[in-house]
Amino acid sequence: MSGNTLGKLFTVTSFGESHGPAIGCVVDGCPPGMALAEADVQQELDRRRPGTSRHVTQRQEADRVEILSGVFEGRTTGAPIALLIRNTDQRSKDYGNIVETFRPGHADYTYWQKYGIRDHRGGGRSSARLTAPLVAAGAVAKKWLREQLGTEVRAYMRALGEIDIPFEDWAAVQQNPFFAPNAGIVPRLEAYMDDLRRSGDSIGARIDVVASGVPAGWGEPLFDRIDADLAHALMGINAVKGVEIGAGFDSVRQRGSEHGDELTPAGFVGNHAGGVLGGITTGQDITASIAIKPTSSIRVARRSIDKQGNAADVETFGRHDPCVGIRATPIAEAAVALVLIDHALRHRAQCGDVRTDTPRIAARAPD
DSSP states (O other): OOOOEEOSSSEEEEEEOTTSSEEEEEEEOOOTTOBOOHHHHHHHHHHHOTTSSTTSOOOOOOOOEEEOSSEETTEEOSSOEEEEEEOOOOOGGGGGGGSSBOOTTSSHHHHHHHHSOOOOSTTGGGSGGGHHHHHHHHHHHHHHHHHHHOOEEEEEEEEETTEEOOOOOGGGGGGSTTOOSOGGGHHHHHHHHHHHHHHTOOOOEEEEEEEESOOTTOSOSGGGOHHHHHHHHHHTSTTEEEEEETTGGGGGGOOHHHHSOOEETTEESOOTTTTEETTEEOSSOEEEEEEEOOOSOOSSOEEEEBTTSOEEEEOOOSOOOSOGGGGOHHHHHHHHHHHHHHHHHHHHHHHTTOOOSSOOOOSSOOO
């Protein structure tokens, strides 16, 4: 199975299955000398961890990370960093009824067609459990970006199903299980999820990501555009079905006089471009949005087929997120951070000595 590595200079290769002994990743290319402890990684994993509220899967995994290599006397050495997360609460018997059938909307059918074998226990490699190593690697990237450049990557839930969540402030995001930037709407979200869970169905979500303090000049034209790499990484997250950068699909309805962000000596007037022009960062906030589909593993009986092609009804048991988007905020942050650190190192390697006479304008003009 190929396609398990992200990045060029800062690379992340994940391994493991949902119901195997452990999951994890190897981070290669991390600059030496950065202070790094398991606690730095654990605080990000705790944000993604299952079983933290009644609105997510009740699988009880501590998600305790172990750093096996690449750190000596509390600092990165430049060697590959191996991060291990042991699985401790598997219930493989819950999946016994889908050994011979395929869950609609899940990767069961496509894995079977591609490999001729599949791990039916929780979906194996296709499980959202495999986002934990991504978050662990992202913690390393976020720490380096913050300490070296002052770059911060934050995300929040923009919509839960048909409920739009107006942005109020960042402080609210870490104070509720939905990562909603609006404390007043949380009771409505809780009631919505309680009804959904009782019905046995699922729903999707929209997550917005904002990276601030990103210097101008990162990224490459054409195929290594930073927005293309962001889309590549974000689409690599389980259940993501759409990615927007900046105005995204809203730009279809905009005139050029509106969409093109004007430049003034005081800064950019707007940021419809999402902080990227021609595949290269402008110095403005990078803004991205992802659409997450409804969870495929639900209790509602649906039509499918078995391995012989016969008609079958599928009802999924076990412990599942009624909305995988609830825990997607730290995952989206991690994906963006991994792309940013990779491009930061690539820019430093090729263009670190470039100087221009044109002053870099502010990310945003004063209102």
